[in-house]
Amino acid sequence: MEFDLLKELVSISSPFGKEEEISRFIASFLEEHGFDVELLPVEGFGSDVIAHLPGRSYTVVLNGHMDTVNLSPGWTKNPKGELEGDRFYGLGSADMKAGLAALLAAFVEMAELPRKERPTVIFTAVVDEEGYSRGAWELIRSGKLDRTDVVLVAEPTNERLMLGARGRFVVQVEVFGKKAHAARPHEGLNAIEELGRFVGSLWKIRFRNHRKLGAGSYCTLSIEGSADGLSVPDYARAIIDRHIVIGEDWERVSSELLNLAGRIKLKGDIRVSKFERPTPDMLPYVVRENDRFVNIFKSAHRAVLGGEPEIIYGRSVGDFNYFGTYLNKPTLVYGPVGGNWHGSDEWVSVESLKRVKRVYVEFLKALV
Secondary structure (H helix, E strand, C coil): CHHHHHHHHHHCCCECCCCHHHHHHHHHHHHHCCCCEEEEECCCCCEEEEEEECCCCCEEEEEEECCECCCCCCCCCCCCCEEECCEEECCCHHHHHHHHHHHHHHHHHHHCCCHHHCCEEEEEEECCCCCCCHHHHHHHHCCCCCCCCEEEECCCCCCCEEEEECEEEEEEEEEECECCECCCHHHCECHHHHHHHHHCCHHHCCCCEECCCEECEEEEEEEEECCCCCECCCEEEEEEEEEECCCCCHHHHHHHHHHHHHHCCCCCEEEEEECCCCCCCECCEECCCCCHHHHHHHHHHHHHHCCCCCEEEECCCCHHHHHHHCCCCCEEECCCCEECCCCCCCEEEHHHHHHHHHHHHHHHHHCC
């Protein structure tokens, strides 16, 4: 079932902001299998899909996102789906329509068990993970997951168990200089040159080191400024990525940037602010490696594949950050082997997809 689902999901174009068709397909699939389906509208992005399976013991949320990035140039395989050996190629095949297919198949399989032999399961498929996580945030703030005990997210992890991830701020840095004729630059203050000097010094900032998540990072994403005719430019702006670990907050980040400006004797005025986003900050989280749900997952993995999964921690962000922080529930991330995420000729292993589905089912059974 999971491979047939994967082929169907990949055949449906669903770049973020255009998830209506795939949302309808998943809702129809679940209804055909006897589930009552709820659609949670997310303005401008279609709807999240929610289905409940009552059981006993714990309540587990299965989560996957329906959206993909836009198609990039350079594809040599069919982005709508092409099988070659064990690799199934297609846009979103690994990130994360394979994981979504495995969750759907596991959810249907659990419904075949008597109620007393399964936990309560809430299946959720969300929109806009690749943008601003509007779907995950709408789901959390709706209160529909308040009784959750554990969340399982099917992002591609190459069959490794991810127990946390760094967070992220997007920072806007503005520098204000002084205008003058470009033939006499010494009479002005070039904001572009000063901002360039600033971003070229970001490496001097020392980061907090976390035992599991490692250290944070800076990356300048864009820089802009222009002259008014033959003039010294008096304004420049940079957008900078700042990945953070636990113990780093906005006050720390803004302070370290302002301190850097002082250390390099930046000329002109500087303004540091958060780049506005429609959803809350993506904060870092960690799940304890001896957490009861982690131990149950390890046992399930061992029962299916003969060994415990490698434990990893995410370098970047995703919907899991919201579940791990704002929902504040143990959030486990585990998905199939694949490659070229967000690039051309993205692929996923079909055999890995099947193994991952079996691990999901074993984990859900073990929660009772």
